[in-house]
Amino acid sequence: MTDTYFVAVDWGTSGFRLWVIGRDGSVLDSTTAPLGMSRLKRNDFDRVLEESLDKLGIAQDVPAIICGMAGAAQGWCEAPYLCAPTRLDALGEGAVSVRGATRNVHILPGVKQMAPANVMRGEETQIAGLLHAEPSFAGTVCLPGTHTKWVQVKDGAIQHFETCMTGEQFAFFSQTSVLSHSMILDGWSDNAFRSAVRLATQDPVAVPRRLFSIRADMLVRDQDSATARATLSGLLIGQELMSVVHYWRDQSVTLIGAPPLCEIYLMALDFLGVGGRSLDVETTTLAGLAAAFHIQTGTVHA
């Protein structure tokens, strides 16, 4: 692999994804591992990275650029937040060099917002990837996931953003809470999802008392698991959408996330008459890491 240029890593809370990038910008190899920040101590990161790269035969003189929770205070090496509004070419400029690392490693900063208080680590790099592909992009980006981000982008910068814990709440309600007993089987119902989105968007204030009905509907009416799961998802996403209505009213939404999740967000937005599109999360992450790498190293982007 004589043409290896750098290693790009998205290192999150629960795992990491790593790509080996060639001088022509192509992906030469990649790997993932469930070794996220939450399972690592500060001294573990270097070893974990080197072991992964050793398996792929990557020499120690190949530099690495990392985004995500590895840059958190509890991560490998803190990369202080940029403060929104912030241009995203500042990501590469703000990259922090990790002292004592086996190889040349830089970690990208996250973005914070002071009022209302908010933080992101990782999503800013995906948005940088979107801006690399579409430099004049302006509008709303939604990055659905454990903590879904809604971001207003303009003039190459993150202007403002909000976070909803919808993914983490869905996991809790569907896997741990009393509602989990009503969705022990797999399955999904688009109709039930749309009905729940309608209920939640027409009367978002009622959602707290509608959640338990998912359990009761099974007990008194034998409602099936597919309906229960889709109803839960629709209530939570509908409630989220009403919470960030200023992000999507009268404009289309660009989604970046796991394809199945983007699909149901698009379904909910479509129900509300809002247009949208979804972008591949791996492509945008890689593009953002590559753009930051080139800025950090002062090289011309491939």
Next chain:
Amino acid sequence: MTDTYFVAVDWGTSGFRLWVIGRDGSVLDSTTAPLGMSRLKRNDFDRVLEESLDKLGIAQDVPAIICGMAGAAQGWCEAPYLCAPTRLDALGEGAVSVRGATRNVHILPGVKQMAPANVMRGEETQIAGLLHAEPSFAGTVCLPGTHTKWVQVKDGAIQHFETCMTGEQFAFFSQTSVLSHSMILDGWSDNAFRSAVRLATQDPVAVPRRLFSIRADMLVRDQDSATARATLSGLLIGQELMSVVHYWRDQSVTLIGAPPLCEIYLMALDFLGVGGRSLDVETTTLAGLAAAFHIQTGTVHA
């Protein structure tokens, strides 16, 4: 203990509480154990009850009356739901005799509601206890807990009720979710609670995007644990209150629950200009079980 009359048991999901009642209606003895429905198989209930009563020296000819999840389909012996609206003297009439039990055991039914679907098991007995003390009571009862119930009572009957999963959500957010990292220390702030109740009641739709701010406020502003915990509680309770506004607007609320929890609900209601009072949950549970026992056995209430 020659004057033992019957045994009253509140057998819930996570544990049970048992009282030995004398012929004069007094409590002769009591015990608790963390052996709730969720930890027991159907065949375990009889053994657990007998071991507890054996330790207290209660003979096998003393009958027992039970309310709560022991009567669920997954409990000891299913006691089919009464259907709201339902008078609460029907609890004793609907008590189910447990076949094969070592002693004479009756389990009280819960209450279901068809539209919107809802269920309760245990809270109906507490309301029966309230009605025993105040037969002409009419109004709203709130039973805060893991699954908080809001109940309209009139003409000796449960007319209508709602359930909010606020307690279960608070436990999740404060102990498991990413917000837990912002409230690892103990503490509470009445001011932060009231501020959050104000935010949530003035703009309930915004609550989903305000939750993550609890985490971000610590990261960007070093907010303390006491403020974080009280803010979480205030946002969730405020959101719940707006969801059931038809239960408390223009009327006072009678709370039945754990005293510290009743206290913060009263604080939130007071902030909204709503009057309230709290009743002792043990007293009301016992009164409800005793009333049902006397109806079930056709005896005159002590």
